[in-house]
Each structure stands twice: as structure tokens, then as C-alpha cells.
Amino acid sequence: MINWNNLDTLTSFKELSEVERVNLAEVMSGENGAERVKDYSVSMTEDLTYNYAAKAVDDKVLAALAKLAKEAQLTEKYAALYNGEVINTGEKRLVLHQLTRGQLGDKVEADGVDKREFYVKQQQRIADFANKVHAGEITNAAGEKFTTVVQIGIGGSDLGPRAMYLALENWAKKNGTFKMEAKFISNVDPDDAAAVLNSIDVAHSIFVLVSKSGTTLETLTNESFVKDALKNAGLDASKHMIAVTSETSPLAKSDDYLAAFFMDDYIGGRYSSTSAVGGAVLSLAFGPEVFAQFLAGAAKVDEVSKNEDLLKNPAMLDAMIGVYERNVLGYPATAVLPYSQALSRFPAHLQQLDMESNGKSVNRFGEPVDYPTGPVIFGEPGTNGQHSFYQLLHQGTNIIPLQFIGFKNSQIGTDVVIQDSTSQQKLCANVAAQIVAFACGKSDENRNKNFEGGRPSSIIIGKELTPETLGALLAHFENKVMFQGFVWNVNSFDQEGVQLGKVLAKRVLAHETDGALKVYSDLLDI
Amino acid sequence: MINWNNLDTLTSFKELSEVERVNLAEVMSGENGAERVKDYSVSMTEDLTYNYAAKAVDDKVLAALAKLAKEAQLTEKYAALYNGEVINTGEKRLVLHQLTRGQLGDKVEADGVDKREFYVKQQQRIADFANKVHAGEITNAAGEKFTTVVQIGIGGSDLGPRAMYLALENWAKKNGTFKMEAKFISNVDPDDAAAVLNSIDVAHSIFVLVSKSGTTLETLTNESFVKDALKNAGLDASKHMIAVTSETSPLAKSDDYLAAFFMDDYIGGRYSSTSAVGGAVLSLAFGPEVFAQFLAGAAKVDEVSKNEDLLKNPAMLDAMIGVYERNVLGYPATAVLPYSQALSRFPAHLQQLDMESNGKSVNRFGEPVDYPTGPVIFGEPGTNGQHSFYQLLHQGTNIIPLQFIGFKNSQIGTDVVIQDSTSQQKLCANVAAQIVAFACGKSDENRNKNFEGGRPSSIIIGKELTPETLGALLAHFENKVMFQGFVWNVNSFDQEGVQLGKVLAKRVLAHETDGALKVYSDLLDI
Structure with a gap:
């Protein structure tokens, strides 16, 4: 039986604080x-x-830390998580990002499907799609190969995949698996999208629109930005865009996209690099085999993280x-x-x-x-x-x-010897x-x-x-x-702290403000 | 008369801490x-x-903050600084970065020269050089125009100039003053230089080597890296490199460079964006007029910062x-x-x-x-x-x-209206x-x-x-x-905290280690 207790109620925490420094x-x-x-x-x-x-x-x-880890039931809580309990209690959701890279425990069923099978299927669908793009079987309207992939997303749909892309770009070039250059548009600042669009050949670019809900303000705005650019170049936007979203989002079955790949509510944005959110852009950039190796590395650590022995x-x-x-x-x-x-x-x-x-x-x-x-x-x-x-x-x-x-x-292996090193x-x-x-x-x-x-x-x-x-x-x-x-007894999988700003921003744009907010809006010419 | 006192000895600090929150x-x-x-x-x-x-x-x-600012003599200390007192006491140096963009007080003489004249002269020399590069009067050996400028520097020779370049890149493109693309090599990680070199056309690139002392390990190593690349491309490195350094450094009068532009010990790296350190790369990238506007903006704030009235x-x-x-x-x-x-x-x-x-x-x-x-x-x-x-x-x-x-x-002005904004x-x-x-x-x-x-x-x-x-x-x-x-009574212009790591790194490279350092060296295969 799992007990969710505050850190300062645990006897081993008191003991830990008394251990000599x-x-x-x-x-x-x-x-x-x-x-x-x-x-x-x-x-x-x-x-x-x-x-x-x-x-x-x-x-x-x-030893005191090991005792605390045990009293806090870290291993049991991890097992509860990967076995599909509702660990994200605030939003009443399972937390399944580890399942995108391996089966750590029991079969997890939700929404009537085996979730491991669901994630693997999405990875396979992405792999097939990426292979077809690389082989020239999926092309632009002129029958020419796509050379660039542009991720449109913010927060977890941007930071993780972008960091991973940069981490492997030179490795892939060195090891012959570099397929397409990737770019990222995230900020609602119009200069972000405009600068990226100015730096690429849109006719040979494929865009990955990433939004779980299909309602993220920045991402939908930047999608329109991109669609305008494609249209201005005389191109059919729907032949240049894919979506990564949840099956229930408005993006899921839209004719606006060449294809849609799915994630779900059980994977938080910041934990989504190993899901379709990272999978689409990284598989297009480096090939599905490289993405599979990335998942294999994560799976190994997930396994080691089950060890009850702290050391x-x-x-x-x-x-x-x-x-x-x-x-x-x-x-x-x-x-x-x-x-x-x-x-x-x-x-x-x-x-x-x-x-x-x-x-x-x-x-x-x-x-x-x-x-x-x-x-x-x-x-x-x-x-x-x-x-x-x-x-x-x-x-x-x-x-x-x-x-x-x-x-x-x-990674690249090019080096120079100066002063004997x-x-x-x-x-x-x-x-x-x-x-x-x-x-x-x-x-x-x-x-x-x-x-x-x-x-x-x-x-x-x-x-x-x-x-x-x-x-x-x-x-x-x-x-x-x-x-x-787990130790702090917080819910690590929600983010209610980002909501208030969104609500107030909408109010500003609707000109429904008073007090300080109205004056700031005036100062910024909104 | 200026008193350099610790914050906690000032009576107005005690008063400040007692003001109601x-x-x-x-x-x-x-x-x-x-x-x-x-x-x-x-x-x-x-x-x-x-x-x-x-x-x-x-x-x-x-009011309490104003009293504290007065007791701490902030205005007087700023005046002492721009009038040429030895404010960097640890290194026994003047602190003159404000002088790169304006004359705030008395004429400042050091090393037998009027320092304001010295900085202005360097800016002019850089402007002349940049104009000649842009006009095709200074070219590569084949008589072709340079299209790319690459800054080689680390810390203050990298972060400031790079941030300023990125801040103005799109503005310059929009306003017709964009002259050359800039790239930056900083890290001693060989993948940094290798990746930049792989991304540019070295035959049409001019490199700016930035090191005040002419002895910065990372920068000299990356210079060799670049020289190898130029040599491998059959090019004469000395026709592709300029130096920004102090007049007493080994780089100052070397035949290895097309030209050398000078800064001095009175400008710390992190304060050097308005000196030749920022001047060379930004003038080459955007033209000297843009760099002059940048200096003019800084000068205005330096002037306002003289105001004794805190508010x-x-x-x-x-x-x-x-x-x-x-x-x-x-x-x-x-x-x-x-x-x-x-x-x-x-x-x-x-x-x-x-x-x-x-x-x-x-x-x-x-x-x-x-x-x-x-x-x-x-x-x-x-x-x-x-x-x-x-x-x-x-x-x-x-x-x-x-x-x-x-x-x-x-900056760019391209925008899109979604949901009425x-x-x-x-x-x-x-x-x-x-x-x-x-x-x-x-x-x-x-x-x-x-x-x-x-x-x-x-x-x-x-x-x-x-x-x-x-x-x-x-x-x-x-x-x-x-x-x-000034308020904390610290010397903001030295950085002794970076020295120990340098000393120990040299010892590792010379294999003169024992204890923990030796084992870490072994673990990292050095």
C-alpha cells in the first residue's frame, strides 16, 4: 500500500537532517x-x-538517504506509475512517457487500448512516413524531395526535440544518417516565424505542427503564419504539413495535413521527446533507426531506475x-x-x-x-x-x-594538437x-x-x-x-501555474481590462 | 572624498531594512x-x-533606497570611474568601457594617450576596414568578396557580440544594412569549430581572432583549428584573419593577420561589446553606421546614469x-x-x-x-x-x-491576424x-x-x-x-574565481596530478 506523505512528516527525513555534515x-x-x-x-x-x-x-x-528513499516508497511509486495508476491526480491522468520506449511492468490499458501497442504503432507509422519521404515516395506537388523539416510547437513540443536535434546533428552528419535539416518555430513573436521562413526554401520544406490539444495559441498562430507563406509561394499547404496531436483534437482528422500522428493525455509536453512529438521531427531528420536507438537508451535507464538499491x-x-x-x-x-x-x-x-x-x-x-x-x-x-x-x-x-x-x-572527430594535447x-x-x-x-x-x-x-x-x-x-x-x-509529495505532471497568464492575456486581447492591466496594455500599444 | 564601505556598515541600510514591507x-x-x-x-x-x-x-x-544610494556615494563612484580613477583595485586598472561610446567627464589619459581618442581611432580604423571589405577593396586572394565573418573568442569576446549580432540580424536584413553573415566559434570542444567550419565557405570567410592577452587557451586552439581548415582548402590563412587584441599582445604586430585592432586592459571582456571586440564583427556584419548607432544608444544611457536623483x-x-x-x-x-x-x-x-x-x-x-x-x-x-x-x-x-x-x-514587420489580433x-x-x-x-x-x-x-x-x-x-x-x-563594496571588474580551474586544467594536461584529480583524468581518458 502506497502512502503519499509530506517530506517533513517522514521520520527518516528528521534523521537525515541530524547526520553529521x-x-x-x-x-x-x-x-x-x-x-x-x-x-x-x-x-x-x-x-x-x-x-x-x-x-x-x-x-x-x-545510508540516511537510502532509508528516506525507502520510507518515501520511491520504487513502489515508480511501479505504480509505470503500471498505469492515476499518478497525475490533479488532471486525473495516467503518466506513461516511459511506455513510449519500453514495457516496464504490467500491460497498461486505457481508452480501451493497450497503450504500449498504441505508442509503438505511432512510432511505426512515423517510421514508414519518414522512410517514404527519404525515398522520394512522398514529395512536394512538383514531385521533388523534401529537404527541410520545420517543427511548429512551443514548450515541450519545442525545447526537448530541439535540444535532441542539436545533440545529434553533427553525429548524424558524421555517421551518414543525416537526412534533412530541421528548423523550429516556437515563439508567438512574429519575428521568430518570419526569420525561419526567410531562411528556408518553403517549396522543399515539410512542417510538423505539434499541439496535443490542437488549441495552443502560439502554435496555431504560427501555423497560419506558415500557411500564408506557403500560399504566397503558390503552394498547397496541405501537401506540406503533418500534425502531431491527440486523437481527439481538431487536428486529428483534418484534410489540412498530409498525415497525423498521435500522442495522448498521458504524456506531458516536457516528457514527450520520446513520443511522436520528438519522433516525427527526429525520424525525418536522422531516420527512424536513429530514433529507435535513442528510445533504446532511454529504456535502459528506465529499467535501471527500478532498482530498489539506492546505490x-x-x-x-x-x-x-x-x-x-x-x-x-x-x-x-x-x-x-x-x-x-x-x-x-x-x-x-x-x-x-x-x-x-x-x-x-x-x-x-x-x-x-x-x-x-x-x-x-x-x-x-x-x-x-x-x-x-x-x-x-x-x-x-x-x-x-x-x-x-x-x-x-x-562527435565529429576532427581535432588539432596544440601544446601536446x-x-x-x-x-x-x-x-x-x-x-x-x-x-x-x-x-x-x-x-x-x-x-x-x-x-x-x-x-x-x-x-x-x-x-x-x-x-x-x-x-x-x-x-x-x-x-x-515523489519525495516532495507534489504532482510533477500538471502545470496549473501557467493558466492565469493565459486567461489574462486573452482578456487583454479582448480589451476587457481595467486597473494596472489596462495601463500596461496602453503602454504596449495593444 | 569617497568612502568604500561595506553595505552592512551603512546606517541607511539598517533604516531600509526597517521600512514596512x-x-x-x-x-x-x-x-x-x-x-x-x-x-x-x-x-x-x-x-x-x-x-x-x-x-x-x-x-x-x-526614499530609503535614495538615502542608501547617496550614503553609498553611487554618483561619486561612477564619476570617479569615468574620470579615470583606479576602480579595478585588484588588478590596479582603470575601468573605461563607457569611454568607448562617449566622453562623460574629464579627459582620461593612460599609457601616455588620451583614451577616448584611442577608442575612437580604433572604431575609425575598423570602420575603414569594414567599408573596404564591403566595397570589395579588401578581398580573398582570388579577388572575390568576403561573404561571412567568423568571430573566434570566448566569454566576453563571444557572449556579448553574439547576443548583439542575433539582436540586430533581422533588423539589418529588413533595413538594408545587412552586409555579411556572422558565425561564432568559442568552445574548446573540437565539435564547435568543426561544425562552424563545415557550415561555411572558408574561401569567402574572414575570421576575427579576439583575445586581449593573446594567450586565451580556447581561442588560440580554435585559431589553429581554423588555420588548418584554411590550409587544407589551399588558402593563405594570413589573408583571411584579423586580430582584436591589446597593443602589447603577441598578436598585435604579427604577419599572421590582415590587420589588428586594439582594446586594452581597461575594458573587461564582459564590458567589451562597445569596444573593438564587438566593433569588428558588428561593423563587418551590419556596417559601421549601425555600430555607431549602437554606441550612441549606450552613450545616452551612460549620461542618464549620472543623474543624482535616484528616481x-x-x-x-x-x-x-x-x-x-x-x-x-x-x-x-x-x-x-x-x-x-x-x-x-x-x-x-x-x-x-x-x-x-x-x-x-x-x-x-x-x-x-x-x-x-x-x-x-x-x-x-x-x-x-x-x-x-x-x-x-x-x-x-x-x-x-x-x-x-x-x-x-x-523588427521584420511580417505578421498575421488570428482571432482579431x-x-x-x-x-x-x-x-x-x-x-x-x-x-x-x-x-x-x-x-x-x-x-x-x-x-x-x-x-x-x-x-x-x-x-x-x-x-x-x-x-x-x-x-x-x-x-x-558599488553598494556591495566588491570589485566588479576582476574575476579571480576563474583562475584555479585554469591552473588545475594545465596540470591535468601535463599529467602532473595525484589524488582525486588523477582518477578523474583517468576516467575521462586524458
Whole structure:
């Protein structure tokens, strides 16, 4: 039987807060530090390792975290989720994004169908469609091949798929699986759509309209924008557009689209990269086989996330250390720092994933909680960030926990040797150096050059960023966020906080405003 | 006489913390709210307004802030800075970035020259060079025009210029001043340079190598990367490269470059967008006239920032409200939210500007401070962010102050009417709605749909994002950060926090490691 309790009612949370604090600079020094780096490491997949040696934990803290994870019933709650219980209680929905990449438990039936079969069928339909586009069997009206795919979507229909596309673009070009360039239109700012449309050859472009409900303001507006452009170019818009939506949406059976592929209410936008939302654009860009590898990587991590042993479950461990940092040590934010230019927009995706899931002040039952929940998430790729905001991370007045990601090999493989090392070696040397600099610091009589250390980080190390490792990375963070939501007893799968702004914006556009809102509207010439 | 005192020693700071808190949701309601929006507004330039009605301040708080600004001698310290005193005490340097765009006070002489003349001369040299490139008087070896400019630089040599380029790219295309496409190579990750080089026609590209010292690891490595590519294409690298550096650097008089343009030690990287660092790439991309307009906008704000009256000095007011939020109300972060796709990377620039300047724990004299200094800065353009991390901003357990930016008109001007409004109107309606939603909230019996409000924001409103308004925006934030540094009594112009990582990375590359650092190096195959 599952109990949904607030974190501060759990006895093991009280015990955790009483465990002696770890002096990170001390435990990371000398040979003891070397042993920690070897020991505090756990496999995510055969190609990825989560290393938490530079986190302010020791065996006592880890034991307390394991006890808390058990009391919070994280494994049972995950099982309830993938076995199809109504975990998104606010919206009374199942939460099935893991089912898009594997069958983790019982068969899940909803709306009268086997949901695993439903998602697999959509993937197959997308694969068939993409293969036909690549083979020139589906073409524009002039019988010419499409060369560009443009995703029209916002939020989860944009950030995840865009980050994944950028992560694999160079890999695909290098490995001969690059099929079509992808572009993305998201913002209602008309300059977004106009700039993308100015940069492409619309006659050879296929547009993917992504909206679960079929009613997202930005997306429908940008669809019209695109249809105007197609019409102005003398083209039939319905021959250039596909839809990704729910079966019940107005887009599902419209003649306006070449085809429609389906997702459903059981997959939140920010969890939709492995559904048809990511599937259509990524399969068109890189081929369905690459998308299948991406799903296989995610499935592996979903499997590992079932492990009841905290020390063998990287996503759960990452989650629990984050809870310790947030609720015991009191840190306000987390920085995500991939040492990989290909992951340039991965932090922006995680920002949505984490902050929209766990940026909540009430528990699953709508009661206010008395402890901090989701932190601010931000980040940029290294080494760029080192020359930007790392100053504050090293010497600022707040401690910000860090999440590094690094790969032994580059994707393209072109490199140059300067001062006896390649660029890739320099990149890796920098991330290794940063971990130790943050943890251990360095004392200096000149206080301005003094580093206190004690700034915690973890690192995920991989061989290379491939479709499979990318899928694994994505699932790791999805599952981390899910476990943290369980610990905080919040519903990580709704987003009521975005509603009020929508309501007020409509009122402005209808000129039904008064007070401050009316004056702002006037100032902005609306 | 100027006194450099810690914030917590100032009597007016104690007074400020005792002023009664403002109930933002209350004061922003009804007709009182409408009056506030009209009153709490100050001009930055004829085209830009800073509106702080939705900040948790009232006339009493503002009076206390004015008193604090006076006791902290902000106006005098700014004057000392632009009149050439050694404000960057750690590195014993003048701080002269404002001088790149205007003469604010006394003539400043250093290194035996009039520095204003020096910066103007560099701008003129760049303008001449750019005009010759555009006219086809400076060409590649085959006598063909250059079509692409590629900036090679990192940190301040990348983030600012890149953000400015993206901000003006569509404006320039629309207004007929677009001369050359610009690309940027920054990361030591070899995939960054390789991907950019694969995307351009190197035979028609001119590269701008930017490094003040001429010794930045990433930049020199990427220079070699580019030189290899040019050589492999059978081209003479020295005919394709210019340098932006200091006169004393090894790059200054090298035959490896077509030309060298100069900056100096008195301009920090993060403050260098208006110097030759931004000047070369932006003048080549958009023409020198556009760059001159950009400087003119910045100069206007620098002038307004001299005003001793806090309520007539938007940068100082923004700074002081930020100090109130950080040191009295205790908020840990600030989000920058431009409702303009063109400003997509402006938050990343401000992240460096702010966090690298004020992410310090010691005062100007190297003594630890007992109060929070610079906050975490992050942001994405609206409306995209609304569908991402706004959930936490509206309903999370921390209050995060917000900095909105909005423009009445789009840059390109192509638009579409859906449901009786243009996209630009929808964009503006959304930002107006968000301000009121954050400030006033909305009570609901369902606590999950309840918005407490009381979440403070300000907005900078402009007519359109032009070179001049962009320059003004840039200078506003530079001056805000400067004033906050004065209040916190930190040196905002050094960055000792980035040194330790560099030292350790060199040690890793030389294989001179032990302990944890050695094991991390092994794990990363270095």
C-alpha cells in the first residue's frame, strides 16, 4: 500500500537532517579523495557512469538517504506509475512517457487500448512516413524531395526535440544518417516565424505542427503564419504539413495535413521527446533507426531506475542527493554544465523539465507544503560557462550544486594538437579540473584569490554522445525529477501555474481590462 | 572624498531594512494599481522606459533606497570611474568601457594617450576596414568578396557580440544594412569549430581572432583549428584573419593577420561589446553606421546614469531595487525575460555580465563580506519561457524577481491576424498579463489553482529593438551591475574565481596530478 506523505512528516527525513555534515574539501583531498572517486560511481548503462564523489555525502548520509528513499516508497511509486495508476491526480491522468520506449511492468490499458501497442504503432507509422519521404515516395506537388523539416510547437513540443536535434546533428552528419535539416518555430513573436521562413526554401520544406490539444495559441498562430507563406509561394499547404496531436483534437482528422500522428493525455509536453512529438521531427531528420536507438537508451535507464538499491539506481541517487542539498543544506539552484557543444540546449530542456514539474507549493492533495521544492535550474556548455558565470559558482555568496556531463570522445572527430594535447583532451581536462577546484578549493593569503571549496558537483561520464547515450541522459533526468516529485509529495505532471497568464492575456486581447492591466496594455500599444 | 564601505556598515541600510514591507498584490489592485503603473516609470532614452510599478516598493522604500544610494556615494563612484580613477583595485586598472561610446567627464589619459581618442581611432580604423571589405577593396586572394565573418573568442569576446549580432540580424536584413553573415566559434570542444567550419565557405570567410592577452587557451586552439581548415582548402590563412587584441599582445604586430585592432586592459571582456571586440564583427556584419548607432544608444544611457536623483536614473534605480530584493527580502536569483526572439541570447550575456562581476565574497579590500552579493541570473525569451519554467516562477516555493523587456513593434514587420489580433499584439498582451498575474495572483479554493501573487517584476518598454535601443539596453544593465557592485563594496571588474580551474586544467594536461584529480583524468581518458 502506497502512502503519499509530506517530506517533513517522514521520520527518516528528521534523521537525515541530524547526520553529521561532510567536509567536502577534506574528504576529496589526498588518497582518500582518489578512493572516493573510484567508489562513488554507478553505471547508468554500459556506456554511461554517474559519479557523485564530489557531492557532500558520505556513507552515513547515503545510508540516511537510502532509508528516506525507502520510507518515501520511491520504487513502489515508480511501479505504480509505470503500471498505469492515476499518478497525475490533479488532471486525473495516467503518466506513461516511459511506455513510449519500453514495457516496464504490467500491460497498461486505457481508452480501451493497450497503450504500449498504441505508442509503438505511432512510432511505426512515423517510421514508414519518414522512410517514404527519404525515398522520394512522398514529395512536394512538383514531385521533388523534401529537404527541410520545420517543427511548429512551443514548450515541450519545442525545447526537448530541439535540444535532441542539436545533440545529434553533427553525429548524424558524421555517421551518414543525416537526412534533412530541421528548423523550429516556437515563439508567438512574429519575428521568430518570419526569420525561419526567410531562411528556408518553403517549396522543399515539410512542417510538423505539434499541439496535443490542437488549441495552443502560439502554435496555431504560427501555423497560419506558415500557411500564408506557403500560399504566397503558390503552394498547397496541405501537401506540406503533418500534425502531431491527440486523437481527439481538431487536428486529428483534418484534410489540412498530409498525415497525423498521435500522442495522448498521458504524456506531458516536457516528457514527450520520446513520443511522436520528438519522433516525427527526429525520424525525418536522422531516420527512424536513429530514433529507435535513442528510445533504446532511454529504456535502459528506465529499467535501471527500478532498482530498489539506492546505490545501484543513478536517477534515484541523483534525486536523493538533490533533496539533501535542497532541504537539508538549503541550496537554492542547480547548474547543469555539459562539456559538449552538442548539448548546448540540453540545459534549457532540463530547465523546463525540472522547474515545470517540481516548481510547486502544494502537495498532491492541494495542501501547502512547508519545505522548499524544485530549485532554479540553469546552465550553459563548458568550457564556455567557465568564461562566464563560473566566477559566482566559485566565489559567490551562495553555494550552487553542479551537474557536469562529459564525454571521452568528440562527435565529429576532427581535432588539432596544440601544446601536446588535442582540443578534446583540453575539454576533458577542464571538466576534471573544475570538479576538483569546486570541491577542494585552494587557500591563498590574498582573500580575493582564495577558494573555499566545498562546492558540490556530480558528473555523468560517457564514451561519446550517441543517440543511445542521449536517450539514456534524457531518461536519467526525467526519472530524477519524478523521484524528487515523489519525495516532495507534489504532482510533477500538471502545470496549473501557467493558466492565469493565459486567461489574462486573452482578456487583454479582448480589451476587457481595467486597473494596472489596462495601463500596461496602453503602454504596449495593444 | 569617497568612502568604500561595506553595505552592512551603512546606517541607511539598517533604516531600509526597517521600512514596512509592501504588499504588492494589494498595491497593484484596482485604480491604485493603475496609478502606480503610470507613476512608477522613468525614461531611459526617448524610446525606452523603465517601469517598476510591479516591484515591491512604495514611496517610503524608494526614499530609503535614495538615502542608501547617496550614503553609498553611487554618483561619486561612477564619476570617479569615468574620470579615470583606479576602480579595478585588484588588478590596479582603470575601468573605461563607457569611454568607448562617449566622453562623460574629464579627459582620461593612460599609457601616455588620451583614451577616448584611442577608442575612437580604433572604431575609425575598423570602420575603414569594414567599408573596404564591403566595397570589395579588401578581398580573398582570388579577388572575390568576403561573404561571412567568423568571430573566434570566448566569454566576453563571444557572449556579448553574439547576443548583439542575433539582436540586430533581422533588423539589418529588413533595413538594408545587412552586409555579411556572422558565425561564432568559442568552445574548446573540437565539435564547435568543426561544425562552424563545415557550415561555411572558408574561401569567402574572414575570421576575427579576439583575445586581449593573446594567450586565451580556447581561442588560440580554435585559431589553429581554423588555420588548418584554411590550409587544407589551399588558402593563405594570413589573408583571411584579423586580430582584436591589446597593443602589447603577441598578436598585435604579427604577419599572421590582415590587420589588428586594439582594446586594452581597461575594458573587461564582459564590458567589451562597445569596444573593438564587438566593433569588428558588428561593423563587418551590419556596417559601421549601425555600430555607431549602437554606441550612441549606450552613450545616452551612460549620461542618464549620472543623474543624482535616484528616481530619474533608471540604471541606479534598477540596481537599488535589486539590492533591496537581495539583501532585505532575501531572494536568491533574478530572471531576465525579453519578449523578443531577437534577444534570445541577451540573457546569456547578462548572466556573464552580472554573475562574473558581482559573484564575489570579499570586498574591494579582500575582506569577506557578511551579506549576499550577486544573484543567479537566468532567462529565456517570452513567450517561450511561459511554456517552460514559469510554473516555478508563479507557484514555486522561492520568489524570483523578474526583469521583463518588451517592444511595441516587431523588427521584420511580417505578421498575421488570428482571432482579431496580430502575433505582435499577442506577444505584448502576454507580457502585460504576466506582470499582473505575478504581482496580483488570483485566489482559488482549489489550492493547486491558487496564485498567491506578490512576485515582483519590472519591465523595460521600447518602441522597437533597433541598434540604438540595443545599445541603451546593454548600457543600462552594465551600469546597473556597476552600481550594485558599488553598494556591495566588491570589485566588479576582476574575476579571480576563474583562475584555479585554469591552473588545475594545465596540470591535468601535463599529467602532473595525484589524488582525486588523477582518477578523474583517468576516467575521462586524458
